[in-house]
Amino acid sequence: MSQYNFGFLDEFAKKEIRRCTIKAVAIPGYQVPYSSREMPMGRGFGTGGLQLTLSLIGENDTLKVIDQGSDDSVNAINLRDFIEMTCPGINTTTSTDKADIIQSRHRIPEKELKEEQLIVLQVPYPDPLVIVEPSEEKRKQMHGEGDYSRLLVKLYEDLIKYKEITISHRYPTRINDGYVIDPSPIPRWDVPKMHQSKALILLGAGREKKIYAVPPYTDAKPLAFDDVPFRVEDFCDKRGKRRACSKCGSVSSFLDEFVDSTNGKTVYQCSDSDYCAEYCAAQSKQPFEESIDG
Amino acid sequence: MAYVAVKGGGQALRGTGGALEYLRTCKGESSLDSDAIRHQLRLLHSRVISEGGIFHPELASLAIKQFHGDTLEAAFALRAYRSTVPRLVETPLMDTSKMRITRRISAAFKDIPKGQMLGATNDYQLRLMRMDMLDESPEAFKAVAKKWLCNTREVDIPDTFPKVLDELRKQGLLPAEAASHNLEKPFDITRQPLVFPVPRSAALATMARAEQGSLLAMAYSNMRGYGDVHPTVAELRVGYVPVMLPHLITGELTEIGEIEITECEVVAMYEDTEDAQQQNSKAMFTLGYGACFGHNEVKAISMAILDRALQKGMKDGPSNPSEDPEFVLLHIDGVDSMGFCSHYKMPHYVTFQSDMDRLRTTQNKQNEAAE
Numbered sequence: 001m002s003q004y005n006f007g008f009l010d011e012f013a014k015k016e017i018r019r020c021t022i023k024a025v026a027i028p029g030y031q032v033p034y035s036s037r038e039m040p041m042g043r044g045f046g047t048g049g050l051q052l053t054l055s056l057i058g059e060n061d062t063l064k065v066i067d068q069g070s071d072d073s074v075n076a077i078n079l080r081d082f083i084e085m086t087c088p089g090i091n092t093t094t095s096t097d098k099a100d101i102i103q104s105r106h107r108i109p110e111k112e113l114k115e116e117q118l119i120v121l122q123v124p125y126p127d128p129l130v131i132v133e134p135s136e137e138k139r140k141q142m143h144g145e146g147d148y149s150r151l152l153v154k155l156y157e158d159l160i161k162y163k164e165i166t167i168s169h170r171y172p173t174r175i176n177d178g179y180v181i182d183p184s185p186i187p188r189w190d191v192p193k194m195h196q197s198k199a200l201i202l203l204g205a206g207r208e209k210k211i212y213a214v215p216p217y218t219d220a221k222p223l224a225f226d227d228v229p230f231r232v233e234d235f236c237d238k239r240g241k242r243r244a245c246s247k248c249g250s251v252s253s254f255l256d257e258f259v260d261s262t263n264g265k266t267v268y269q270c271s272d273s274d275y276c277a278e279y280c281a282a283q284s285k286q287p288f289e290e291s292i293d294g
Numbered sequence: 295m296a297y298v299a300v301k302g303g304g305q306a307l308r309g310t311g312g313a314l315e316y317l318r319t320c321k322g323e324s325s326l327d328s329d330a331i332r333h334q335l336r337l338l339h340s341r342v343i344s345e346g347g348i349f350h351p352e353l354a355s356l357a358i359k360q361f362h363g364d365t366l367e368a369a370f371a372l373r374a375y376r377s378t379v380p381r382l383v384e385t386p387l388m389d390t391s392k393m394r395i396t397r398r399i400s401a402a403f404k405d406i407p408k409g410q411m412l413g414a415t416n417d418y419q420l421r422l423m424r425m426d427m428l429d430e431s432p433e434a435f436k437a438v439a440k441k442w443l444c445n446t447r448e449v450d451i452p453d454t455f456p457k458v459l460d461e462l463r464k465q466g467l468l469p470a471e472a473a474s475h476n477l478e479k480p481f482d483i484t485r486q487p488l489v490f491p492v493p494r495s496a497a498l499a500t501m502a503r504a505e506q507g508s509l510l511a512m513a514y515s516n517m518r519g520y521g522d523v524h525p526t527v528a529e530l531r532v533g534y535v536p537v538m539l540p541h542l543i544t545g546e547l548t549e550i551g552e553i554e555i556t557e558c559e560v561v562a563m564y565e566d567t568e569d570a571q572q573q574n575s576k577a578m579f580t581l582g583y584g585a586c587f588g589h590n591e592v593k594a595i596s597m598a599i600l601d602r603a604l605q606k607g608m609k610d611g612p613s614n615p616s617e618d619p620e621f622v623l624l625h626i627d628g629v630d631s632m633g634f635c636s637h638y639k640m641p642h643y644v645t646f647q648s649d650m651d652r653l654r655t656t657q658n659k660q661n662e663a664a665e
Contacts, residue, residue, distance in 0.1 A: 012381075042370075187648040
């Protein structure tokens with residue numbers, strides 16, 4: 001693959017992305033437009049995150065790529081293979097602890113990240129206002145004026161109609177008491193991890209051509225009302241007991257549920273595969289111990 | 295759970311490449327020849343080169359072959375290739391009056407200076423299946439071109455043709471070319487993001503590499519009545535434009551090659567604007583411009599109509615989707631729209647888990663209320 005530059009992109013493109021990244025860190029939550037090159041994988045498959053990773057990674061850096069919390073998901077493999085191919089000299093890992101850069105789609109790892117780490121999130125919709133205003137030009141103005149009233153009205157209308165806020169993921173989150181961001185399609189479960197995060201969080205939207213950031217030790221507060229607090233996903237069964245992962249037994253991780261194709265029962269498992277493996281190891285337990293919910 | 299929960303995703307993934315290669319090679323005698331793609335699938339090739347946004351006929355052929363004839367994927371591969379190539383130099387603005395013409399028509403006038411030149415077009419071909427082409431021997435195939443050349447009388451064709459628009463300008467029906475046109479540096483969509491409002495050059499560049507079907511659909515909405523451009527094709531020309539670069543030593547502009555493009559200029563009804571009512575200002579026709587790589591007449595016409603519609607929208611505010619720059623320009627790129635559409639095939643377990651949580655909670659609340 002020697003016909004390609006280190007990191008696939010030419011140096012001018014990488015420089016532009018780094019400049020935009022610095023701007024994004026300097027103005028927490030502000031969506032910095034950038035030209036966004038076409039990558040050899042589909043727009044929507046993480047090209048924004050990929051461009052960030054490729055512009056920031058260097059030799060001897062250790063990279064972890066996850067999709068849906070898993071290192072072995074098809075898209076994670078595809079991205080990791082590509083980065084390895086175009087960035088000779090880097091290391092890859094599945095361990096959250098050992099990674100310098102973590103590129104992720106839809107999850108922030110369960111384990112708290114450290115100051116020297118960097119997480120890159122892939123973003124399909126960079127603007128939280130898109131649910132109330134389709135025009136980008138108008139949204140830009142609303143952000144400029146700090147006008148999030150229509151977003152709050154949407155939350156209020158949800159409460160009136162359904163007695164619940166219906167936003168499940170991509171939960172609008174205010175950064176540093178300023179701009180409201182779309183935190184990428186992470187579940188609500190992961191939003192509190194952004195608040196005062198020790199690691200720098202970078203968000204890249206390739207198709208929509210925006211980069212934004214939550215710098216370390218910065219406030220990230222999900223939009224809510226004084227009398228209606230923000231709530232994460234509930235993993236309790238009907239009797240109110242917290243469900244456990246069927247592999248590792250953890251009762252404090254985000255769970256995926258699926259139907260066992262052999263017995264038709266619903267299975268719950270950690271979405272974060274590295275967390276699950278570590279939890280298993282800590283209890284010197286073999287994975288695949290079944291504790292299926294009836 | 296098949297494609298994430300089970301280990302071995304990587305193996306499955308690599309298997310898909312093998313299966314694709316099997317499908318490409320399992321029938322037929324030999325691999326498709328690059329030249330055959332370029333020449334016999336001429337219009338497909340044109341479309342890919344235009345949407346790919348890089349004039350590289352050989353790689354366009356390869357992309358068509360590699361992606362089994364999928365125009366979206368082939369154009370996408372060209373674009374990704376383009377990302378790896380640094381920009382070394384910019385050409386000055388191209389002069390399309392210097393085009394070496396293969397086809398040139400005007401719907402505005404019966405006769406135009408130096409004449410209409412129909413060239414090769416499907417426009418007036420009967421769309422009847424040519425069953426004899428089902429089984430075309432190499433000898434018969436080669437004989438066709440030979441015979442055509444023998445039977446075609448040699449005539450001198452002028453090197454260049456005047457533009458129909460110049461005639462309209464001379465008659466005062468179109469405004470004179472703005473001098474500023476040649477001074478303003480065109481917006482480079484490959485180096486700058488579109489932040490609205492955008493200049494017209496950004497709109498033109500975006501449309502020039504837009505997906506043909508998307509562009510046509512937007513333009514068609516305007517033609518049918520969601521808009522009122524009512525265009526007349528002043529001139530549609532297809533041919534080869536010389537590409538000029540300064541000579542390395544002398545600095546003199548030198549032709550380094552030529553590219554095939556399609557160019558269309560449409561004239562639309564005049565507007566009763568405030569400007570026109572001002573003194574010293576007469577009502578004039580208005581202009582829409584379209585141009586793209588390769589031979590793509592539908593694309594060039596669609597683009598010209600949309601250019602006119604967008605200029606109206608930029609000036610007076612849009613009253614139809616096709617007049618709204620944001621609506622048009624952000625939805626016509628094939629690489630973007632196809633990529634996002636395809637991404638829905640990827641795992642969405644986490645977000646769907648989150649969706650189910652919201653729905654179940656809402657249902658529980660509704661049940662409680664009903665009890």
